[in-house]
Structure formats: structure tokens, C-alpha cells
Amino acid sequence: MDFAKISAYIESLYEKRKLTQKQYTEDTELKNFGPVVDDDVARMLQVLITLTRPEKILEIGTSIGFSTVSMAKVIQQYGGKIVTIEMDVEVAEQAAKNFEREGVKEQIELRIGEARAVASGMAEEFDLIFQDVGDKKLYCAMLEDYLRLLKPGGLLVAEDTLFPVFDFDSEYGDLTQMCESLDTFNKKIADCPQFESTLLPIGDGLTVAVKK
Numbered sequence: 001m002d003f004a005k006i007s008a009y010i011e012s013l014y015e016k017r018k019l020t021q022k023q024y025t026e027d028t029e030l031k032n033f034g035p036v037v038d039d040d041v042a043r044m045l046q047v048l049i050t051l052t053r054p055e056k057i058l059e060i061g062t063s064i065g066f067s068t069v070s071m072a073k074v075i076q077q078y079g080g081k082i083v084t085i086e087m088d089v090e091v092a093e094q095a096a097k098n099f100e101r102e103g104v105k106e107q108i109e110l111r112i113g114e115a116r117a118v119a120s121g122m123a124e125e126f127d128l129i130f131q132d133v134g135d136k137k138l139y140c141a142m143l144e145d146y147l148r149l150l151k152p153g154g155l156l157v158a159e160d161t162l163f164p165v166f167d168f169d170s171e172y173g174d175l176t177q178m179c180e181s182l183d184t185f186n187k188k189i190a191d192c193p194q195f196e197s198t199l200l201p202i203g204d205g206l207t208v209a210v211k212k
């Protein structure tokens with residue numbers, strides 16, 4: 001199968017959409033930020049949200065907020081809320097400006113701080129957690145947090161989970177540690193009796209898991 005051809009065909013079907021990763025990043029003043037999700041992952045999040053209508057979403061790793069805005073555009077239609085965590089203050093400030101620009105700031109609460117520290121102080125429950133934090137060790141380290149913070153039937157969605165099988169160019173540096181962390185996470189989720197899960201080959205790999 002020619003995956004580049006498949007991907008180009010799928011994207012051609014959605015090219016008339018207003019909110020795209022390319023346009024969003026071009027409209028963002030700050031140019032140095034953590035990578036944002038691909039358009040196919042943004043659409044998958046929107047499909048999952050439309051299907052399950054989560055009232056409260058927790059996002060771990062905001063960057064400039066492309067995934068946050070993609071989700072907020074859907075929850076805005078029925079009054080849901082997103083809490084999103086980012087530890088880089090400059091990037092978080094840019095995300096806040098973007099939320100205002102995109103008309104979704106009322107839907108989003110941005111918490112600036114280290115993800116585990118912020119999550120450990122949370123008592124509220126969520127219907128969906130989107131894990132996209134830059135520090136991939138946290139994917140596993142936060143497993144207990146997902147179970148504590150997710151309602152039964154809630155969704156855990158985790159991005160970048162196919163990193164362990166990618167051939168990365170050396171220009172990205174040594175990503176061995178990151179890939180090992182994600183491989184450990186993938187094995188734990190696959191074996192975890194509290195989750196029903198699968199790993200979809202979209203974006204950089206998207207794990208979707210339902211808390212039983």
C-alpha cells in the first residue's frame with residue numbers, strides 16, 4: 001500500500017476546511033513551539049467528540065493550541081469545557097491569544113505548569129483525556145492519573161504512539177529514549193484490564209482507549 005498516496009487522497013477530501021494545521025500555524029505569531037497534531041488527528045478528535053459528547057476534556061500538552069481549538073470548535077456547539085496544561089509560559093501565552101482569535105476562549109481553561117504536578121492536584125473527573133505532552137515518559141507515569149481522573153466509559157486518546165516503529169532522521173537528535181517510553185506505554189495500555197484500546201495508524205499513531 002502506498003501510504004503517501006492514501007494520505008494525499010484523504011487530505012484532498014477535506015481541503016476546503018477553514019481550520020487546518022497549516023493555516024493555524026501560519027496565523028500564529030510565535031514560531032518556536034512544540035509540534036502540533038496533523039489534520040487527520042484533529043478530525044479524529046472531532047469525530048470522537050461528536051460521537052461521545054464529552055462535557056469535560058483534559059488535554060495534556062497545549063503548545064499553541066491547534067488540537068485544543070479543533071476540539072473546542074465542536075464542544076462549543078453543546079457547551080462542553082476543556083482544561084489544557086502547558087508548562088512553557090511563552091507558548092501558553094500564545095495559545096491563549098489563539099483561543100481568543102478563534103472565538104473559543106470561553107470553552108478553554110489553560111493551566112500553566114508541569115503536567116504531573118497540575119494533574120496530581122486535580123479532584124474533578126473528565127470524560128476524555130487527550131495525552132500529547134512533549135515529555136513522553138509522562139505517558140506511562142500518568143497511567144494512575146488517567147484512571148483516577150477519567151469517568152467510567154471515558155476516553156483516553158494518546159498521540160505519537162507509533163514513534164517506536166518510525167525511522168527518524170538524525171536531524172531530530174537521538175529519540176531512542178522517547179521511543180522506548182512510548183513502547184512501554186503501548187504495552188501497558190494493551191495489557192491494562194481497565195482499558196479497551198487500539199492504536200490507529202493516523203498522524204504519528206493515535207491510541208484510543210475506553211475506561212471500562
Ligand SMILES: C[S@@+](CC[C@H](N)C(=O)[O-])C[C@H]1O[C@@H](n2cnc3c(N)ncnc32)[C@H](O)[C@@H]1O
Pocket residue numbers: 033034035036037060061062063064065066067068085086087088091113114115116132133134135138
Ligand atoms: C506536542 S506539543 C502539544 C501539541 C498540541 N497538543 C497540539 O496538537 O496543538 C507538546 C507540548 O508539551 C509541553 N510539555 C512538555 N513537557 C511538559 C510537562 N512536563 N508538563 C507540561 N507541558 C509539557 C511542551 O512545552 C509542548 O508545548
